[in-house]
Amino acid sequence: MRREPPTLPHPSLERRPPASFGWLDARLLHQGWLELLGPEAVAVQSLLAIAADHHGASFYRRETMALRLSMQREALDGSLERLQELGLLAHRPWQPGMIDGVWQLLPLPAQRP
Secondary structure: OOOOOOOOOOHHHOOOOOOOOOOOOOHHHHOOHHHHHOHHHHHHHHHHHHHOOOOOEEOOOHHHHHHHHOOOHHHHHHHHHHHHHOOOEEEEEOOOOOOOEEEEEOOOOOOOO
């Protein structure tokens, strides 16, 4: 039996996605990734997803990310490391030895660790 969707509180204000794209996979919610990541890593991933181009690449400096998220630099670095360890984010520095560079959102692995 199919149910009708619930009535929105403000139907005239229904959000409609713009013609652009989004990089956040619903499996982040439904497969428990949010709990695994924790709030700071979720915030970092969300920022990178909002800033990403059509390749999933973002070019924000760590300092800028920390500022935009009102996050201590140590917490930001830990979150970036966590996202990379879980295979959700890749990084290529601008030059060897540099900490800033290209951040690439990666597809969710088939199974959550």
